Amino acid sequence: MNKLCLPFSLLLFAATANAQSSVTNLRTENLVNPLGLDVTVPRFSWQLKNNKRNIAQTAYEIKVTGKKESAWNSGKINSDSSVHVAYKGSALHSGEKYTWQVRVWDNSGKPSAWSQPASFQMALLQPSDWRASWIEPGYTEDSVLRPSPLLRKEFSTTKKIAKATAYITAHGMYEAYVNGNRVGDAHFTPGWTSYKTRLQYQTYDITNLLRQGKNALGVILGNGWYRGFIGFRGQKNFYGKDIALLLQVNITYTDGTDETLVSDGSWKSATGEITYSEIYNGETIDARKQKTGWMQAGYDDAGWSNVKQASFGKDNLLATYNEMITPHEVIKPVKMITTPKGETVLDFGQNLVGWVRVKANGKAGDSIVLNHAEVLDKAGNFYTENLRAAKATDTYILKGGGTETFAPHFTWQGFRYIKITGYPGTIHPENFEAVVFHSNMAPTGTFTTSNPLINQLQHNIQWGQKGNFLDVPTDCPQRDERLGWTGDAQAFFRTASFNRGVNNFFTKWLKDLEADQMEGRVPSVIPNVLGNGGNSAGWADVATIIPWELYIAYGDKRTLAAQYSSMKNYVESVRRTTKDNLWNTGFHYGDWLFYRPADDNDGRSAVTDKYLIAQCFYANSLQLLINAATVLGKTDDAASYTDLLQEVKTAFLKEYMTPSGRLVSGTQTAYVLALQFDMLPENLRKQAADRLVENIKSYNNHLTTGFLGTPYLCHVLTRFGHSDVAYTLLLQQSYPSWLYPVTKGATTIWERWDGIKPDGSFQTPSMNSYNHYAYGAIGDWMYRKMVGLDTYADGPGYKHIKVQPHIGGDFKNASATLETNYGTAAAGWKIEGNTVTMDVEVPANTVATIYLPAGNASSVTESGKPLSAIKDIQDLGSEEGYIKIQTGSGKYHFSMQAEKQQH
Structure with a gap:
């Protein structure tokens, strides 16, 4: 892995940076003034603020003070690092509070003022x-x-x-x-x-x-x-x-x-x-x-x-x-309903996770019973069958003598509706309010478009994440489950890392994953309360996928290093079960909850071979282990696993591909995984992508993928030049599709594509959650491909930002913002007539490579000036229908003539 080398030819432009930079948003271990750290070498992060363009840090100085004396003064350190800078002072003491400040030198050569003090307090270290x-x-x-x-x-x-x-x-x-x-x-x-x-x-x-x-x-x-x-x-x-x-x-x-x-x-x-x-x-x-x-x-x-x-x-x-679980929004009922059965139901208008706070005035012994439900049935009656054994019932018994207020303490429910029984007197909706709970991760991402259905989809993705991120990434918040399913978590991680700051949330959970590994095997839920044997492909691979993706999203090298043994032990546990480098043994969930049409008479939707899936994920985990080994300087591991990866891919071709490049499973998921994980020779990848498109069109432009194929589907289509098909799938409104639940009134992501069928009936109640984030993984494509706001592996954590929009789908605009560790990164595009405009914001101390959808640089202006006249911008030439440029920090407004809508 190449170390990021700031094209810090851009630093030559620094003479324009006359305004002095300031330092803000100080964090210790990604937290603001944390209490109770047992990390004996904490890491510090900060942000530079300067309205000028091309601002980069060239040096920093940190001072840390305990209650009596200086614990560390770094002196001036020539470095552009401003994220996860490790403490190097004297030993920190249990329970002691420390304050720290930082100042920086930017590329104008002048030091900033010292930042406002930040603090951290140590925990009990022994x-x-x-x-x-x-x-x-x-x-x-x-x-x-x-x-x-x-x-x-x-x-x-x-x-x-x-x-x-x-x-x-x-x-x-x-x-x-x-x-x-x-x-x-x-x-x-x-x-x-x-x-x-x-x-x-x-x-x-x-x-x-x-x-x-x-x-x-x-x-x-x-x-x-x-x-x-x-x-x-x-x-x-x-x-x-x-x-x-x-x-x-x-x-x-x-x-x-x-x-x-x-x-x-x-x-x-x-x-x-x-x-x-x-x-x-x-x-x-x-x-x-x-x-x-x-x-x-x-x-x-x-x-x-x-x-x-x-x-x-x-x-x-x-x-x-x-971050711990805390209360957030307070939501009032939007409607009071008397159901056909005569029951009184309140609708809060949003499928949420938390509890209901109730006010009542009655006599001693009056008993108020609240039942919770996500949906009403086809007839409009209260529906709880999908909760399975979970009673989801709060009972409040009054003492009498005045107005009393009740709320639970040690339970929560997933619900949109409550049924009220036994309430004394007239029910007034204003006496009921729903309190939303989730882990207190900072919101970081926004995404909006010209299409209101897609905006609602984004709303549903975000609410699905909030409702299921309660200390662990749960699969559902309502029924007798609420477990940390590993397959769901790995599928959704990149989407999650855009919407909220999940660095610490997943770092903590990964430590439990390692603690619960069994001779390297990874259970299907973490913490492991099911006691299964583990190593189901696509579920167990969470051990390699999230540590690597967390490194890419946040630049968190320490967590990658801490999880390396877990990653390696998992890969070796798979390796021990292979024969001739094929992972074709053991239990696997496969492409969980894939779509299978009732009238499938020609077998097109045949179940994707579970061992084909396993082989793909095995190869992917090997690749991620190689990536991690390279970053961490473990050259021997990188070399040996590179050799093994080639053998695993060769075994895949012998077992699962015909000489002409056709896969033994002709499903969308089979081709998606083979292409996503580079299982096929380069000369056979285009025809495989074409077969994928052919399959999609044979289903009248619908997807058939499940939990493992869906997250990568649109990414693969875009990678191989079929963004038009990706947009068609995104905008599909009939079942199965992402927008079908939206058209049915969903306010969160469903577990099944057809949790509520077109005729209003329900899917099997034994597994039919209406708040299940896995299919929300499409958000990652919307943020990183549709808008195009991404990061490069050579500058993880948005140190080196990539902006490459893929315009299409009759959208008039799409935009996203992301609060990175360096500050706000933003990108967006808008179509007005034959003109495309793009707005990009690059935070200080980072650089961006931007792809402008234009045929030639002469047609592009930035803030009204020809691109060639902007000395802050470096022209990198053209690439596959884009003009490629490089910039430092700042806000940029590009305008160009639309070449074609699809990129």
Whole structure:
């Protein structure tokens, strides 16, 4: 892999950069002022701001300060690096807060002002830093309903507090309170990991919640993933039967002394109003059982039980790396419906993930029941059969005496509609609001076009991602599943990385993947609660696909290095099962949920041979391993796996291709994968692409691909000169197509192409999610090919930006923006009469190669001037119907005569 060499001939133009650059958006480990890092060599990132063109960093200086002294001053470092710059100072200390600043020199040769300070606080870096004990409720538990435990502890502080930091985790889920105030805004903590080897704890600054004098700590626990029902086999207690808390508060007083408060045998336990709580089934809250004031100091807990101390280990504890699940939009109902069955239903207008907050005024014992559903049936009645065993029911029992507000604690649902039963008095929609939850990843991408159906498709893609990115990339948020399916995740990763900042989210999940590998084999869900043997092609390949794509999307070389052993172990686990370099054994899901027409009498849609698919993905994983080895300097591995890759491709040709280039499976997916992964000799690729197009046209311009073929379909068509066919597929409105669900009113991506059939009936309810992001992978083509906003492998993470639009489909315009680690990158095109205009924004400290859809450079203007007159732009000649240029940072407006619509 060639290192990016900034054509930093562009730096010669720097004399125009008179305005001084400034430094903004400082991040540590991709986070803004994070609390609780256990990364002992954190990485720093920042952005340059300057309205001039061709601004590049030539040097930086970082200074890091602890509470008493300088921890690191880098001095002036001649480098253009401004993303993931590693700390190189003295050892960082547990619990200590550090501030850092950076200044840069740009290509004008002058230093910027020092940035505003940013900060990070270290976590507990050694197991010995934990002085707290694991504690469990001391009462005899109702082993059937398992109501949520309440745990409390009072303490006094006699001195003024300078800083107080809480470290908390649990077996199960927890909510923590200090003096009745909720600690943090994260929910469903501590999140879901492979608990036996990796249990995250959270770090909170609670300085402002404590007071001098008497204080109270209160914690509510829930079953969560740890011991609740998980998976579709009815299993519970997967990680253990216990429910437990580990909590430590480190206090520093203004006089410099320290004190530590811990979970130990002095805590008290009881049960309260949450009488039942399960992720799939919902929650029951009986307000008559509230213990009023239990979170406050002075509460009489004489009737509470002493807790039990437990001997659970702490070696599996780690600080939280990814963004936690937090509440986001609050959505009001758009309609109240009385169904044909006479049931009262509220429609929130959007299939969402979260819960409903309810206000009610009634008498003690009144019971309000909320059921959740994604769709109404053909007759307009409430439909929950596709939830399978998940009850998705919240029950609120009033205590009476005034207006009461209810919301769950340790459950969430996927729904658009709720059915209300037992509500006291008249139902007013304004007393119900849906609260949307997802991991708190920053939104990064926008995409819009002249076509409202495509804009709705993008909306559905984004909402499908939000609803399924709850600490792990789940397959669906509504039924008795909600698991981290690996095939879905790898198919959607590049789309996901455009829409939101998923670097830390997937870095954390990949560590669980490695923890759950079995002699290299990769399970189909991570964390692995199904216990299957793993290594289903296209699912297990997540071990190589996401680390490499994450490197390309974010330039995150450290994660690539950290996952390299996992990547290699996976490839070797496949290699051990091959014979004559063919992967033709084991269980495979194949092209999951591909389209098969009922009237297929000539077998055109025959199932794609699963071993053909496996061979393609095996070759792809080898290629990605070679890529990673090259980037990481593992030259011996790169060489040996290059030889193996050639043998694997040769074996593919012998087994699955005729001498004329026809594949033994004549399906769209077979040709897509063979072309995407370069399985065919170059001289046979065009005819294979033509056969793919012929197949599509034989289905009246419809796709037939499933989970594995669909993500690559339009990419392959565009690569081999058939963008017109890709646009035809994108704009197809009849089933099967991306827009068919949109025409049926979908607000998220469906699991099946025909989740609701043309006649209004449903597909098989045992597998029919209406919020399932995998087919949303078309977004990647829309962003990187249709608009053309992409990054090169020689400058990953948009250090070297590629802009190559493919105009077509009778669109009048299409545009996208992306918040990269360097700043905003943007591209868009518009057709007005015979004129095409393109707007491109390139962030500071990056370069862009731009493809202008024009026949010759003389017909192109930039900001009204001939292209040849713009000294900031380097002409790289023409290439396949484009004028190719190179630029540094800045905003550019190009205008040219339209040659032809399809590129």
